[in-house]
Amino acid sequence: MALPHPSLTLVLDIDRRLDSEELRLEVARSYSHVGPVLVRTHGASACDATTNTARLLVKLGSRRYLHSEDEGADELWELVVGRWLRRMLDKVGNNMRIYNRRQREIGGTELVFDWMDIDLQNGALHALLRLDSTSGIGPEAGNLLTALRNALNDGALEGDIREVTMPSAASWEAQKAACRAAEDGREAKRAAQAAAEDAAKREAREVLEAQADEEFLESPELTASTGPAHDDGGKHGDGGAEGLFELPRPDFPIDYRIWSVACTDGTMREFDSASCSFTTEGGLP
Numbered sequence: 001m002a003l004p005h006p007s008l009t010l011v012l013d014i015d016r017r018l019d020s021e022e023l024r025l026e027v028a029r030s031y032s033h034v035g036p037v038l039v040r041t042h043g044a045s046a047c048d049a050t051t052n053t054a055r056l057l058v059k060l061g062s063r064r065y066l067h068s069e070d071e072g073a074d075e076l077w078e079l080v081v082g083r084w085l086r087r088m089l090d091k092v093g094n095n096m097r098i099y100n101r102r103q104r105e106i107g108g109t110e111l112v113f114d115w116m117d118i119d120l121q122n123g124a125l126h127a128l129l130r131l132d133s134t135s136g137i138g139p140e141a142g143n144l145l146t147a148l149r150n151a152l153n154d155g156a157l158e159g160d161i162r163e164v165t166m167p168s169a170a171s172w173e174a175q176k177a178a179c180r181a182a183e184d185g186r187e188a189k190r191a192a193q194a195a196a197e198d199a200a201k202r203e204a205r206e207v208l209e210a211q212a213d214e215e216f217l218e219s220p221e222l223t224a225s226t227g228p229a230h231d232d233g234g235k236h237g238d239g240g241a242e243g244l245f246e247l248p249r250p251d252f253p254i255d256y257r258i259w260s261v262a263c264t265d266g267t268m269r270e271f272d273s274a275s276c277s278f279t280t281e282g283g284l285p
Helices: 021-030 073-106 141-154 169-218 220-225
Strands: 007-015 037-042 053-059 115-120 125-130 161-166 258-263 268-272
Touching: 021 037, 021 073, 053 073, 073 115, 073 141, 115 141, 125 141, 141 161, 169 258
Parallel strands: 007 037, 053 115, 125 161
Antiparallel strands: 007 053, 115 125, 161 258, 258 268
């Protein structure tokens, strides 16, 4: 029997301040090979920051694939849905990065996405995955969804769950703080190294100047050897626009281990996917 094939509708939910006819035309052109694409807009957040979300609506009719108790669900996930999701997450995430590279090339408006919201089984469950600083997502993302399904079926995730955020807000803030601290450390090290190099250059220059002074006093004609500084014609510039054509690297790889699990009753708990256990008691978000 032929296996069913899922389809995807991609909804790009962007800050309305970025919206324009030109942007919509560029999105339609750049995402046409991914599948049907809709652009929706929302107002600015309370902190006035730009937040954009890519929503992946997984279409597979009325078939049920999340819970093992449903007939054929495990086979459907293992042979169809799980594999297809891994390919689509990689495809959409990579397309986001390529889109922004093209915008840099043509001087257009980049679309930096913060979240990828995967709508599973017609809205029965949402998996909200944080994207890195390049709007990309790691190759482990597809495995995260399988780990989520396994946790549901093994009973590790209890309650009527409506949404799982990976990583949790607390984990994300901790990772950002660690990245900033590491960058501050690298910056301090670079500054110290640059200061040491400058000091060494000054010392060497002072020695050469002292030697030149001595030679000048002994043999004035030696001063004629001093010529104009060599002009390299700008051959050692800053590289120009080479960086425009490269895919950027993320600030840091995201650790998706700690999840935030939201239930339909409004409670929210943190879940450690490595130990398959909750780390906090239930409470209102």
